[in-house]
Amino acid sequence: MTADIIDLRSDTVTKPSVGMRQAIFDAEVGDDMSGEDPTVNRLEKIVADLLGKEAAVYNCSGTQSNQMAVRAHCQQGDEILIDESGHIVNYEAGAAAALSGVSARLLRGPFGIFDVEDLDGKVRPDNQHYCVTRLVCVENTTNHGGGRAWPLAQMARVGNWAHDHGLKVHVDGARLFNAATAQKYSVRDFARYADTISICFSKGLGCPMGSILVGDAATIYKARRARKLFGGALRQAGMMAAAAIYALEHNVERLQTDHDNARAFAEAISTVCGLRIIVENVESNLVFFEIDPARGTSAQLSARLMERGVRINPSGPYRLRACTHLDVTRADVLQAADMVREAMETDLAQANGSHLAGSAYASR
Numbered sequence: 001m002t003a004d005i006i007d008l009r010s011d012t013v014t015k016p017s018v019g020m021r022q023a024i025f026d027a028e029v030g031d032d033m034s035g036e037d038p039t040v041n042r043l044e045k046i047v048a049d050l051l052g053k054e055a056a057v058y059n060c061s062g063t064q065s066n067q068m069a070v071r072a073h074c075q076q077g078d079e080i081l082i083d084e085s086g087h088i089v090n091y092e093a094g095a096a097a098a099l100s101g102v103s104a105r106l107l108r109g110p111f112g113i114f115d116v117e118d119l120d121g122k123v124r125p126d127n128q129h130y131c132v133t134r135l136v137c138v139e140n141t142t143n144h145g146g147g148r149a150w151p152l153a154q155m156a157r158v159g160n161w162a163h164d165h166g167l168k169v170h171v172d173g174a175r176l177f178n179a180a181t182a183q184k185y186s187v188r189d190f191a192r193y194a195d196t197i198s199i200c201f202s203k204g205l206g207c208p209m210g211s212i213l214v215g216d217a218a219t220i221y222k223a224r225r226a227r228k229l230f231g232g233a234l235r236q237a238g239m240m241a242a243a244a245i246y247a248l249e250h251n252v253e254r255l256q257t258d259h260d261n262a263r264a265f266a267e268a269i270s271t272v273c274g275l276r277i278i279v280e281n282v283e284s285n286l287v288f289f290e291i292d293p294a295r296g297t298s299a300q301l302s303a304r305l306m307e308r309g310v311r312i313n314p315s316g317p318y319r320l321r322a323c324t325h326l327d328v329t330r331a332d333v334l335q336a337a338d339m340v341r342e343a344m345e346t347d348l349a350q351a352n353g354s355h356l357a358g359s360a361y362a363s364r
């Protein structure tokens with residue numbers, strides 16, 4: 001049975017399943033700030049072990065987790081190296097600057113995935129004129145970079161380069177399990193090249209909230225202090241940690257289904273006249289596509305889709321992002337694709353008097 005509204009805005013719209021709600025209900029809890037919540041402690045141990053690191057700290061959100069890492073690695077005035085599409089610099093309300101006094105030097109890698117050539121020459125010399133370059137931030141999968149997963153060999157190159165240059169490496173792995181699924185490596189193998197890794201439970205894993213930051217014991221100790229400083233220290237958080245444990249046990253294996261549905265959606269819209277999408281670029285659960293400016297804007301297409309019961313957000317003036325997740329089925333995404341075709345062939349067929357057959361936007 002398909003849903004009334006097919007919501008492809010984000011994997012953050014997922015709602016906890018009955019099984020997850022039961023796990024939440026059954027959770028043993030205590031005061032996490034005193035280290036006394038047995039379920040939070042269990043989750044932190046599970047994820048630290050999974051990633052081959054010493055310690056972990058459960059926290060409220062991906063933003064908080066990333067910013068705890070920035071704070072733990074850096075001092076005021078330091079600089080981070082990050083792709084220009086990175087979540088940490090674009091979508092976290094300027095937190096690195098506001099909370100930690102840290103600036104960013106931007107890199108430009110294809111799909112947000114840079115390499116050592118992009119890093120070369122970007123470490124500031126040891127000179128009083130310059131800030132101290134401290135941290136390389138990697139995003140996996142890249143979100144606004146295009147939903148792509150870092151190849152393991154490239155991560156190894158970048159991680160080793162950073163460490164050889166005296167830098168630390170933080171991975172914004174909001175969707176790390178999607179990346180591992182797409183590239184067929186273990187999260188542990190990937191984590192080997194990073195000092196800290198943040199993972200979100202509230203996205204493709206289907207939890208109501210929560211992220212975790214993993215790393216060595218000394219860095220996680222500092223990050224825990226930053227969590228308190230940023231107002232995110234927790235009390236009986238075991239209920240949400242129980243959801244995360246449930247998600248690790250039930251919702252990781254199934255991520256390939258989301259990726260297959262994303263591909264199916266991409267395939268289905270790839271022949272719609274007036275859209276541009278490269279199906280081969282769809283590697284995870286994120287599908288980016290563009291509307292020909294002569295046919296309308298992403299906001300117009302998004303509005304026309306909403307009228308048809310499909311929610312897809314603009315991610316730029318002419319760019320849209322559709323995201324598959326555990327609350328949409330193959331039938332849902334195919335129906336959504338039909339609605340995209342219908343909107344383009346009716347409401348947005350001849351906007352601005354343009355006819356696009358044969359243009360670069362005519363198909364994939």
Ligand SMILES: Cc1ncc(COP(=O)(O)O)c(C=O)c1O
Nearest residue numbers: 061062063064087139143172174
């Ligand atoms: C790559 C990436 N990092 C971090 C975050 C932040 O997560 P949160 O919304 O839980 O703060 C997001 C959210 O979408 C994200 O896509």
